[in-house]
Amino acid sequence: MLLTVKNLKIHFRHDGEIVEAVRGIDFAINENEVVGLVGESGSGKTVSALSITKLLPKGDSVVTGEVMFGGKNLLDANEEEIRRVRGSKIAMIFQEPSTSLNPVLKIGEQIDEAILAHRKISKKNARKNTIELLGKVNLNDPERICASYPHLLSGGERQRAMIAMAISLEPELLIADEPTTALDVTIQSEILKLLLELKKELRMSVIFITHDFGIINKIAERVLVMKNGKIIEEGKKEDILSFPKAEYTKKLLLAVPKITIKPETREENPAKMGRVLIEAKNLNKAFAIEKGLLRNTGEKIRAVVNVNLKIEEGKTVGLVGESGSGKTTLARLLLGLIQPDSGKVTIPRRVAQIVFQDPYSSLDPRMRMRDIVLEGPTIRGASKAEKVSILKDVLSKTQLDYEERMKYPHQFSGGQRQRIAIARALAVNPKILILDEPVSSLDVLIQSDILKLLKDLQKTLSLTYVFISHDLRVVEYMADEVAVMYKGEIVELASRDRIYTSAQHPYTRRLLSSVL
Amino acid sequence: MIPILIGITIISFAVIHLAPGKPTDLMVQLKPNVDLEAREKLNQIYGLDKPIYVQYFNWIKKLARLDFGRSFIDNRPVMEKISERLPVTILINVLAMAIIFLFSIPIGVKSAVRRGSVFDKTTTIFVFMGFAAPSFWIGLLLMSFFGVRLGILPVSGIASLDFENFTLIHKVLDVMRHLVLPVSVISIGGLAGISRYMRQSMLGVISQDYVRTARAKGLPEKTVIYKHALGNALLPIITILGLSVPSLISGSVIIETIFSIPGMGRLMFESVFTRDYNVIMAGLVVSAFLTLFGNLIADIAYAYADPRIRYGK
Structure with missing residues (x-):
């Protein structure tokens, strides 16, 4: 023991x-x-x-x-x-x-000091040890990692460095x-x-x-x-x-979300194209990289590259990809929150709403639930009576308690908060919801509740969804069509069944094989 | 930085000149036999009859040659007046700043690490008393105690009467003795802000994940606090340091008046009352420059201390 x-x-x-x-x-x-x-x-x-x-x-x-x-x-x-x-x-x-690594100290130093805290060896030997460890956790170029500050590394590299630190003294x-x-x-x-x-x-x-x-x-x-x-x-x-x-x-x-599609259950819907509600043509968006003090390098990150997308009314398009692949930038382009460098988005005005990932930071902590939900209708000039009926309506749709309308966000649980975010979006009677990782920060039980709610809402209100997620299991449950994004491009776009049974692009296959 | 500086001079020039009263008023006010014609002639001599923008351009043309003009009051070059006053003010404030940081950082760190302890509570009370009490009152209290009752410290000026005859060491000691009280008064007032800030910043940092990581790898508590936590908690303090430069001159007015110290604060204060345009403008340019320079230094220091800024993201 x-x-x-x-x-x-x-x-x-x-x-x-x-x-x-x-x-x-x-x-x-x-x-x-x-x-x-x-x-x-x-x-x-x-x-x-x-x-x-x-x-x-x-x-x-x-x-x-x-x-x-x-x-x-x-x-x-x-x-x-x-x-x-x-x-x-x-x-x-x-x-x-x-956040687990100290932002102002180099990786090498942070591992060295763990070793030096327990072993009486010279700094030089500790560094040797550190470089060996970084190699052991499969980091390329350990010397470079050693001399880097945490923010210069990717999430995966940082976690590997954390692991190197943790195993540095061969713990039991x-x-x-x-x-x-x-x-x-x-x-x-x-x-x-x-x-x-x-x-x-x-x-x-x-x-x-x-x-x-x-x-x-x-x-x-x-x-x-x-x-x-x-x-x-x-x-x-x-x-x-x-x-x-x-x-x-x-x-x-x-x-626990699972991928349930099996090759034999595959049913290819005949190409019955509905009315196209959202259309993106040759969208491009790049962001300038700023380096150091007041210096603009002139380099740019191409966040969205030549994206073409058509979304039919009443359908759900799943947008899949890892962080930094351009999913969120694309969503913001579709909403018109940012302007594309080139290309065009066709979307009916004032009918799209967005729900964000983190219900803890996306709701104003100093506003009451009622005011958060009714902010949209208020701006659009709804009367008092209208607002009461809208509030009652969207709260019952999202299974929230009307009696709790005067509470502040921190008095609700994570799941309830995400319902508030959805209610807020529904309050202006949208046709399109852009759901940016809406369940990623929720526990599985709540996650499945929210997903079910979203599906029900889509049916009763005939909504069109753009569902952004990095979790292929969740996307499989929600989406009719799946667009896989990689380095700003949509590398594969096909019906859900096709993606999950016969993916063409190597990146899609890699994503699928990583699903647990 | 230069455009901001020019903007500042335009606004201050306009404000000063729009305020009622002219420097020449003072020269003629108590002399009833000076008639209107003579007054206008006087204005003409000083160029005060021209439109304000012409005056401004004349002034800035001279400024480009680092010529601040002459004082309306005693006709001495403004540059000369400022260069005798500025070092005194800077000396007092730099000393006070050093003392403030020397004490407030350890106080802040200790109160944060032992939040809610007796130490935390007592320092909070004392520090706030120092913050709330008006500086002129504290100044007078200290003067009457150390200067009058105990008679161990001088209460006014920055040097003794027979200063000229002292040896160098004696001179330095003499100035130091004169500075003890004014520097203390400024420090007492400043201690509260910075130590509170430090405490708050430290409290935020202590609950960060990387501090937990530092503990989890078995570092001694001292290393955890002073290397991992303090290193990060000091970052916002750098900004504060940059922001506190402007108070150099404005904050000195009261102190310099109480202790009759011939510094910039008093010079500016007096010049405003005599509408000594050239001195006021020169003082403003100097303090604007110091402020911008302070901010620049703070930005550079911040970039040096925080790799995330240095490398960009």
């Missing part, structure tokens, strides 16, 4: 109230095994993991119970004892590689907290592969925190399912995935 956690409880003091985040959990980790810790946001999985090495903010939290590691209860360890465990025996990788236990959630699918599967290889090579145990059963399937040997601060199910991966016992686990598994 490498790590044994007994009756772990975590309380937070929050505005004078005491909130119980983890309510007495027990689990053990064996040597050389990968344990998946699954649960929705707020289930207590991250705080449990952080409490193992006492990384929770001191003043605000109370942790009780027992965390036995190497014959010692880590919760009783003093500052210096726990410091010696952190990094060297138990290392961590976090979700956001863009690696805690990985959603390390691939913020990455593109193709990079995600590479990182998972790398982690498995390293685990084998270094013979370490891994606690893998995730909300994604696809990842669990790929990486874990044993699974713990958490809900509301408790472990509600535990077992071998095969058992949990095939024969879940707890109701909640079953629900979670059902909510």
